[in-house]
Amino acid sequence: MDTFVQQLINGLNIGAIYALIALGYTMVYGILRLINFAHGDVYMVGAFAGYFLALSLGLAAAPSFLSLGIVLVGSMLIAAVVGVIIERFAYRPVRKYSRMTTLIMAIGVSLLIENLFVAQIGAAPRAFPDFLGSQSQLPYRLFGNAAISKAQIVIFLVSVALMVLLQWIVYKTKVGTAMRAVSFNLNSAKLMGINTDAIISLTFGIGSALAAAGGVLTAQYNPNIDPLMGILTGLKAFVAAVLGGIGNIPGAVLGGLLIGAAETFVVGYGHHIGIASTYRDAVAFAILILVLLIRPSGLLGSTVQEKV
């Protein structure tokens, strides 16, 4: 039982980060019907933005919640700008062509970002500063042997706060209502006087900021960041979005948590049924294939599935 609870805590923790990233995939898909393959790279850019921000502000030497907060917010803002620029200069000009063109553009942008970073700063991992102090990975015992670390608590709290904030923006504010309107019917939204290009920019900005938060939070338990870190994590978050029902915001959160939990359970229990822990990264993609076969619209998606 203890280990089950422990696995669940660990799984949901990783899952919360997948969820943050999955939200960006799903929001952009909802509004443009585009799989933004560069989104995982924005997550990486977010982590590096945090890293360089910490170095340049000298925050690495002053571990505190405040330092983490500054780095988190700073990296979210930088990533938001990066996301908006990608949309403005890569996707918007080709939006009038077929969706396939935009998709290929997304793959191109993704590879460009990765290779630019490798060229600029090298492929070797860098160590993200530890803001939570040397005690950050030490567990607080909950009950039995189940425990939770300070880093995990921070990850939970920050990601839940961000998801609640997003939920509020999308469902309670005028601009959020406009986002939902644009995603349902672009031309009708224009006829309301909505500057739909601005709403699309905003969507990219918000999604990218959430991915950056995911990047900084990931670095709180795994400080090794490198230019290719967004590939696998990005793909898993994409699977999470598909699992939840791409285009569906609560679905992205659910999908993220499920993928995170599934991964950890494979590591924790897989050996009982003959699945080695090395299958950890394969799980998400096995789930992807199962979802596509059994319920292509995802868990919370509408049953009518549009072709990408």
Add this chain to the structure above:
Amino acid sequence: MLTLENVSVNYGAIEALTGVSMHVEQGEVVTLIGANGAGKTTTLRTITGLLQPRQGKVIFEGEDISAKPTHKLVARGISMSPEGRGVFANLSVRENLQMGAYLKKNKTEIAADMERAFKMFPRLKERESQKAGTLSGGEQQMLAMGRALMSNPRLLLLDEPSLGLAPLVVHTIFEAIDEIKSKGTTILLVEQNAHAALGHSDRAYVLETGRIVMEGPSKDLANDPRIKEAYLGE
């Protein structure tokens, strides 16, 4: 108020409008009738900036608006209830109306406008917090019109508001059109229901395969033998 000068519009290589010229004056209800595929929707989409003319000009209150983006035209006072209603099925009735007032800042003014829409279409009030996707076709049309009025347009474009509706609902819709006109809003009404459209408008244009083939006071057109035969089924 609104003038189209020799407007041609293409979908790729296909020409949908050829040299269309028409005008709508302040306070008028003008109707544009024509068979399916004649180019009525294309005309309205061009006026609202959803399509750009290949040739010719759209002039609104003295200004060439041919290249202006749609959302700027809403700010200038043009609003449209589009073909197929175009309601946001994923939003509630109230949220749909709020989107109609997107460019307005004044909350009390928006609330008053919403009351006005509810007064015009009491059914919407009953369905206020329901998702628009759960409404009947007639209710969705009421919502599309109520929503289009939320921006207090000076020119209202209506694309086949009566399409596919039961006679009783069609009656409600045309009553609303009369009411909107009586309050001074200029209307350009596109209809396949030529009978009702001619009965509720001041002037009419007839569109055939992208060309204006006839125009005149609606009363005269309603008595024209060619119109009677082709559009009124008499």
